[in-house]
Amino acid sequence: MSPPSNGLPRRSFLFLQGPHGPFFSALGRVLRSSGAEVWRVGFNAGDQAFWFDKSTFIPFRDDLNRWPDRFAELIADRGITDIVLYGDTRPIHASAVRIAHEKGLTVHVFEEGYLRPWWVTYERAGSNGNSSLMSLNVDQMRQALDQTDAQMPPPPSHWGDMRQHIFYGALYHWFVLFLNRRYRNFRPHRELPVSKEFRLYFKRLALMPFHRVQRWWATARVRSSGFPYHVALLQLGHDSSVQAHSDYTCMSDFLEHVIQGFAEGAPGHHRLVVKEHPLENHREPLRRLVRQMARTHGIVDRVHYVPGGKLARLLDDANSAVTVNSTAGQQVLWRGIPLRIFGRSVYDKPEFVSRQTMAVFFANPEPPDQKAYQIYRRFLLRTSQVSGGFYSRRGRRQVLRRVADMMLDAHDPYQSVLTDKEALTPQLKIVE
Numbered sequence: 373m374s375p376p377s378n379g380l381p382r383r384s385f386l387f388l389q390g391p392h393g394p395f396f397s398a399l400g401r402v403l404r405s406s407g408a409e410v411w412r413v414g415f416n417a418g419d420q421a422f423w424f425d426k427s428t429f430i431p432f433r434d435d436l437n438r439w440p441d442r443f444a445e446l447i448a449d450r451g452i453t454d455i456v457l458y459g460d461t462r463p464i465h466a467s468a469v470r471i472a473h474e475k476g477l478t479v480h481v482f483e484e485g486y487l488r489p490w491w492v493t494y495e496r497a498g499s500n501g502n503s504s505l506m507s508l509n510v511d512q513m514r515q516a517l518d519q520t521d522a523q524m525p526p527p528p529s530h531w532g533d534m535r536q537h538i539f540y541g542a543l544y545h546w547f548v549l550f551l552n553r554r555y556r557n558f559r560p561h562r563e564l565p566v567s568k569e570f571r572l573y574f575k576r577l578a579l580m581p582f583h584r585v586q587r588w589w590a591t592a593r594v595r596s597s598g599f600p601y602h603v604a605l606l607q608l609g610h611d612s613s614v615q616a617h618s619d620y621t622c623m624s625d626f627l628e629h630v631i632q633g634f635a636e637g638a639p640g641h642h643r644l645v646v647k648e649h650p651l652e653n654h655r656e657p658l659r660r661l662v663r664q665m666a667r668t669h670g671i672v673d674r675v676h677y678v679p680g681g682k683l684a685r686l687l688d689d690a691n692s693a694v695t696v697n698s699t700a701g702q703q704v705l706w707r708g709i710p711l712r713i714f715g716r717s718v719y720d721k722p723e724f725v726s727r728q729t730m731a732v733f734f735a736n737p738e739p740p741d742q743k744a745y746q747i748y749r750r751f752l753l754r755t756s757q758v759s760g761g762f763y764s765r766r767g768r769r770q771v772l773r774r775v776a777d778m779m780l781d782a783h784d785p786y787q788s789v790l791t792d793k794e795a796l797t798p799q800l801k802i803v804e
Contacts, residue, residue: 391458414432459482482762504786506718632669634675644671
């Protein structure tokens with residue numbers, strides 16, 4: 373492998389599946405301009421449509437059982453030194469990550485921002501429950517920050533890319549639904565057929581104005597009621613953070629746990645607000661299920677359902693919040709609100725996440741240690757959180773200005789600031 377013009381060994385990046393839209397293609401162009409080789413494996417027509425350099429696109433059309441062998445062949449044939457992917461638990465990625473670690477490749481993992489919505493996450497080896505953050509404690513983070521005088525990156529300008537997120541999701545599934553003839557062996561990592569996935573995205577996009585009015589009305593009712601309230605933050609039931617990093621398989625199981633605990637422990641004048649995920653596409657009839665569960669536990673008049681939208685107005689006056697392991701928990705902790713989670717999460721630190729049972733938590737929630745959380749938040753902003761977003765043009769530009777240099781750096785974001793390098797132990801228990 374010949375070195376590039378700067379005298380450093382040439383890097384060869386192999387991109388796998390990324391966020392819907394053109395982000396991976398734009399990132400590939402930036403890396404190529406650094407002197408690196410860049411390749412992309414595509415598993416369906418959606419992957420192909422959003423990779424604009426066809427000469428570096430490698431279609432995979434075989435049975436997925438052949439993928440590990442084909443991946444190993446690509447590593448050898450193309451001299452691959454790095455792999456790049458979005459989310460590390462889908463089967464295609466899980467097997468690739470395992471092989472990459474065996475062969476000593478660098479694994480670059482992108483995810484939605486841990487400090488969402490104005491950041492994205494960039495890590496090495498794994499993300500969420502497989503992140504190196506899982507093995508770091510607040511004292512190690514404090515020591516690392518004490519050794520650096522680098523300024524915290526400013527919060528990015530506020531742009532909204534929810535529309536773009538839903539649009540690219542719908543467009544991606546349109547390509548897979550109607551132009552996938554050459555990828556007959558493709559199987560999505562989620563259980564729903566692609567046709568239904570496309571209809572759900574399209575319906576969500578079409579009904580956004582209606583949902584906005586519905587959401588405003590539901591939020592106004594809660595805030596104007598005068599009752600103390602607690603917030604249950606829902607996630608997408610099919611999301612990897614739920615499926616791979618919790619003991620729940622769907623939101624209805626979590627809701628049963630929450631509503632029962634609230635009925636048993638919360639004071640009689642308190643209310644429970646169930647907050648739907650902004651991208652919820654109603655695979656489960658959650659609103660109806662919440663009402664049924666509340667009726668079963670005799671608290672139907674004390675439970676409110678809010679569809680999608682932003683959290684700020686609800687959280688500002690909340691007594692506490694519960695979730696499986698949503699990144700929205702970071703917004704809760706930032707406000708100093710008591711939080712109870714029921715999954716494995718990068719922010720599950722004893723200093724600021726309650727360990728109380730559900731009923732006891734609703735009766736008398738323990739507040740977080742705000743100083744400890746601010747250390748944790750500063751550490752994330754100094755390391756793995758990159759200003760910007762995957763879906764809007766403005767957001768992509770902001771990410772690209774910083775993340776390519778992070779990928780080309782010899783150290784991962786956490787190693788670059790840790791004083792004890794041996795403390796960094798990647799969690800490589802990737803779920804198949």
